[in-house]
Amino acid sequence: MTVMIDTGNYIAAKAAVMARPDVVAAYPITPQTTLVEGIANYVKTGEFKGDYICVESEHSAMSACIGASAAGVRTFTGTSSHGLLLMHEMLHWAALARLPIVMCNINRVVGPGWNIWTDENDPISQRDTGWIQFYCSSNQEIFDTVIQSFKLAENEKVLLPVMINYNAFILSHTSMPVYIPEQREVDDFLQKYKPQWKLDVNNPITFGNIILPADYEKIRKDMQNSQENAKKLIPEIAKEWKKKFGRYHGDLIEEYKCDGADHILLAMGAIGSESKVSINNLRKEGLKIGLARVRTFRPFPNEEILKLGKQADLIVIDRNISIGSEGALFSEVKASLYGKSDTKVHGFIAGLGGKDVTYNDIETICRKVVEGKAKDCEWYGFEGSGK
Amino acid sequence: MKKYDVVTTISYPKKGAMGKTGSWRVFRPILDKTKCVKCLRCWIYCPEGTVIRNKDDTVDIDYEYCKGCGICANVCKVKAITMEREAMKK
Numbered sequence: 001m002t003v004m005i006d007t008g009n010y011i012a013a014k015a016a017v018m019a020r021p022d023v024v025a026a027y028p029i030t031p032q033t034t035l036v037e038g039i040a041n042y043v044k045t046g047e048f049k050g051d052y053i054c055v056e057s058e059h060s061a062m063s064a065c066i067g068a069s070a071a072g073v074r075t076f077t078g079t080s081s082h083g084l085l086l087m088h089e090m091l092h093w094a095a096l097a098r099l100p101i102v103m104c105n106i107n108r109v110v111g112p113g114w115n116i117w118t119d120e121n122d123p124i125s126q127r128d129t130g131w132i133q134f135y136c137s138s139n140q141e142i143f144d145t146v147i148q149s150f151k152l153a154e155n156e157k158v159l160l161p162v163m164i165n166y167n168a169f170i171l172s173h174t175s176m177p178v179y180i181p182e183q184r185e186v187d188d189f190l191q192k193y194k195p196q197w198k199l200d201v202n203n204p205i206t207f208g209n210i211i212l213p214a215d216y217e218k219i220r221k222d223m224q225n226s227q228e229n230a231k232k233l234i235p236e237i238a239k240e241w242k243k244k245f246g247r248y249h250g251d252l253i254e255e256y257k258c259d260g261a262d263h264i265l266l267a268m269g270a271i272g273s274e275s276k277v278s279i280n281n282l283r284k285e286g287l288k289i290g291l292a293r294v295r296t297f298r299p300f301p302n303e304e305i306l307k308l309g310k311q312a313d314l315i316v317i318d319r320n321i322s323i324g325s326e327g328a329l330f331s332e333v334k335a336s337l338y339g340k341s342d343t344k345v346h347g348f349i350a351g352l353g354g355k356d357v358t359y360n361d362i363e364t365i366c367r368k369v370v371e372g373k374a375k376d377c378e379w380y381g382f383e384g385s386g387k
Numbered sequence: 388m389k390k391y392d393v394v395t396t397i398s399y400p401k402k403g404a405m406g407k408t409g410s411w412r413v414f415r416p417i418l419d420k421t422k423c424v425k426c427l428r429c430w431i432y433c434p435e436g437t438v439i440r441n442k443d444d445t446v447d448i449d450y451e452y453c454k455g456c457g458i459c460a461n462v463c464k465v466k467a468i469t470m471e472r473e474a475m476k477k
Contacts, residue, residue, distance in 0.1 A: 097396075098393050156392040159393045196393075206400075207396065207397060210405070
């Protein structure tokens, strides 16, 4: 094992190459660019032995990954924001065709106005494509999750693509020390991908042909079953990783100081790790508060959240907004509790457009709720006209 | 048929997988064998493989699967194939 001090993107590139994909097809977009540059550099050094396909757009990148994965090989890509949105049609295709593609998506604002900083509206807008979605909060978690995601995606009870999300610049361009295992240890954890079927000229099959309504319904139901299977497998794979490498970032959620808490904060991505500082400070002040960092948005941790909702009031911070409704995490947390717990849930929209959300901000949010001054749903620190 | 752990859309090649596609036809190719010069352009160009090549290089049309696209009539250099509207059945 070695320690590598590098940015989230270069760490993701290292992880992707150590998973030994046969095909990487990608198109550069800020802030993902250094991820694919990193992989291109491993082509030069000879560490990446697969095929690197340079394409003319993200729609083509995902299409090339679909073709490669359908041909039965391990496939990786990365994108961001508008790139992810251009892939939208093919994201559905990859999931419905049950292709275990792994992709990093570096969370960036959607324009206009043109803005390269972070928020999470890009992956939230792809929520219903059938992809499993992870949200990482450190470079170490990015490395570990990329390797684990191949194992999850390729499991015969899952066979769904996985999207690993992390915040633009806060993680993608910030260096942190990361433990890198030996290649043989990764090979031992992640065996070669053995597809159940593949495109093969000697055994011709057609993918994605016409089917009738009753059969189509079976496909959707099976995807739902597989997401449910992933709920069980994510903790198993995390446990195996912990046993082998000694590191653990949580299952579907990561609980932090939730014991005896009467308020629990829920957040995703980098705000999730920043919150740990806030929780430590608020605990010192005597507040009984804990953190549940949501690691997977799909599958959604309904059971875990219900358990927390029976114990404490919940505070949800969303770095996204479903326009015309509310924060996506806020909505889904409440849906998990419906009819089973009448605990209070407060939602905050914060950090849109890449606005900083510091531990001071998070403490202010938590105090406001604990003191009973928070509305059901509000925009934290809004600097607009006041309308 | 091989069973998989998940449900997805895969089809294996077989004759008439989509049923008797000849029922889709609006225009029917009629071959005048007295004009045919056995050039086999219709056999080469038919996208559905429904022009049957006989041993002596004469051709027949498989009306069970011919969709009536008219490509054979279009490529025929001696106008031995004409497209005629399917008769309405009484």
